[in-house]
Amino acid sequence: MKKFLDLGMQPLANKYLTKRDLLGKKKEQFYHLEVGFDKKTKLVSILNRVSSKKMFDNNYPYKSSMSKTMNSSFKKLSEKIIKIFKPRLFLEIGSNDGSLLRNFNKKRAIGVEPCKNLAIITSKKGYKTYSEYWDLKLAKKIKSKYKKVDLIYSANTLSHIYNLDKVFRSITHVLSDEGILIIEEPSLLECLKSIAYDQFYNEHIYVFSLLAIKNLIKKYNLKVFNIEQLSTHGGSIRYFIKRISNTKIKINNSVKRQLNKELTFKMDKFNTYINFKKKVELSKKKLVNLFNEIKKNNKKIIGYGSTAKSVTVLNYCKITREIVDFFVDTTPDKTKKYMPGTHIFIDKYNKNLLHKADYVFLGAWNFKEEIFKKEKNFIKKGGRFITHVPVPRII
Numbered sequence: 001m002k003k004f005l006d007l008g009m010q011p012l013a014n015k016y017l018t019k020r021d022l023l024g025k026k027k028e029q030f031y032h033l034e035v036g037f038d039k040k041t042k043l044v045s046i047l048n049r050v051s052s053k054k055m056f057d058n059n060y061p062y063k064s065s066m067s068k069t070m071n072s073s074f075k076k077l078s079e080k081i082i083k084i085f086k087p088r089l090f091l092e093i094g095s096n097d098g099s100l101l102r103n104f105n106k107k108r109a110i111g112v113e114p115c116k117n118l119a120i121i122t123s124k125k126g127y128k129t130y131s132e133y134w135d136l137k138l139a140k141k142i143k144s145k146y147k148k149v150d151l152i153y154s155a156n157t158l159s160h161i162y163n164l165d166k167v168f169r170s171i172t173h174v175l176s177d178e179g180i181l182i183i184e185e186p187s188l189l190e191c192l193k194s195i196a197y198d199q200f201y202n203e204h205i206y207v208f209s210l211l212a213i214k215n216l217i218k219k220y221n222l223k224v225f226n227i228e229q230l231s232t233h234g235g236s237i238r239y240f241i242k243r244i245s246n247t248k249i250k251i252n253n254s255v256k257r258q259l260n261k262e263l264t265f266k267m268d269k270f271n272t273y274i275n276f277k278k279k280v281e282l283s284k285k286k287l288v289n290l291f292n293e294i295k296k297n298n299k300k301i302i303g304y305g306s307t308a309k310s311v312t313v314l315n316y317c318k319i320t321r322e323i324v325d326f327f328v329d330t331t332p333d334k335t336k337k338y339m340p341g342t343h344i345f346i347d348k349y350n351k352n353l354l355h356k357a358d359y360v361f362l363g364a365w366n367f368k369e370e371i372f373k374k375e376k377n378f379i380k381k382g383g384r385f386i387t388h389v390p391v392p393r394i395i
């Protein structure tokens with residue numbers, strides 16, 4: 001891995017602090033967030049790892065069912081999977097709170113979710129959920145109980161697992177010969193294009209490209225046969241994967257198209273990442289200037305969506321409580337707590353809170369459309385949003 005980006009010292013994202021934490025003696029943990037590129041495998045990865053046990057514990061706050069956008073994306077996907085692939089057994093790695101699984105028949109769908117608080121929610125919905133890390137031991141356990149799985153799906157999970165060889169070895173262990181693997185992950189191409197450096201934080205060990213995925217799965221005799229572009233998480237790709245030995249499925253043109261796009265963008269060259277780094281540094285300068293200008297005029301700024309992504313932005317750009325008064329968020333496990341590192345307060349979302357502000361920083365910029373629709377009145381009354389992607393500006 002050759003380093004190309006330094007995002008400074010960062011706290012653990014998703015470790016929202018209580019008042020007690022702030023007053024307590026235990027120091028908040030920081031790590032150096034650096035990002036590198038592997039010329040051989042084309043993989044882009046953060047360079048310093050935080051142990052999974054520290055990140056994914058029994059109080060993991062992110063719930064995928066909190067967003068309308070994610071729920072409707074999952075609903076559409078499940079309908080498609082059932083119609084096209086008709087799986088006898090569906091397995092989801094990283095099933096979170098069961099927002100996708102709930103669209104499947106309880107007898108034909110199982111989940112894997114190491115965060116106990118989330119696994120319990122899914123189990124209570126009636127779906128068999130293994131509250132364990134995805135590895136060969138678990139794959140063997142599932143195989144001995146169910147024999148084979150026809151469809152394995154994983155969204156925004158593989159990027160959180162350091163040992164990808166272990167992941168794919170375990171997948172090929174349980175996947176039937178004609179089985180399908182679907183992976184959904186933020187697109188590195190979109191991240192580079194929109195200078196979305198906040199896709200990098202301790203949990204996002206990787207941001208994938210098709211170039212890298214192809215190299216990763218080759219060893220396991222797997223092949224990408226279709227690609228879908230998604231608007232979720234600031235631009236994601238859904239990779240449809242089969243065993244090379246399964247010749248019944250033809251390779252869709254979308255795969256070549258994506259590969260060409262990535263090669264045209266020179267994503268196989270280190271220099272592209274150096275250019276990205278320069279743009280990130282410029283983005284920081286512009287955002288800091290924008291915030292300073294607003295504060296000079298004594299205007300009030302609050303944040304909307306206390307995302308893990310915004311933890312990277314706030315800490316990299318050194319945005320303090322003097323600049324952003326507080327955040328609002330709808331996630332109960334995040335509210336009445338404090339943002340990691342900057343200790344900005346997170347209040348429980350209610351429409352009226354927005355009217356206390358002149359400007360609202362979009363922490364959840366990936367839900368811009370959904371949020372703008374919801375906050376029509378605030379915008380009508382002259383309220384303005386600030387975003388840092390693709391360039392820091394007032395919208």
Ligand code: TYD
Binds near residue numbers: 331366
């Ligand atoms: P997300 O971008 O999915 O996560 P991350 O960067 O942490 O991976 O998180 C979106 C956050 O925004 C989540 O905490 C919920 C919040 N949110 C609201 O508060 N209101 C909204 O209308 C939406 C769409 C999201």
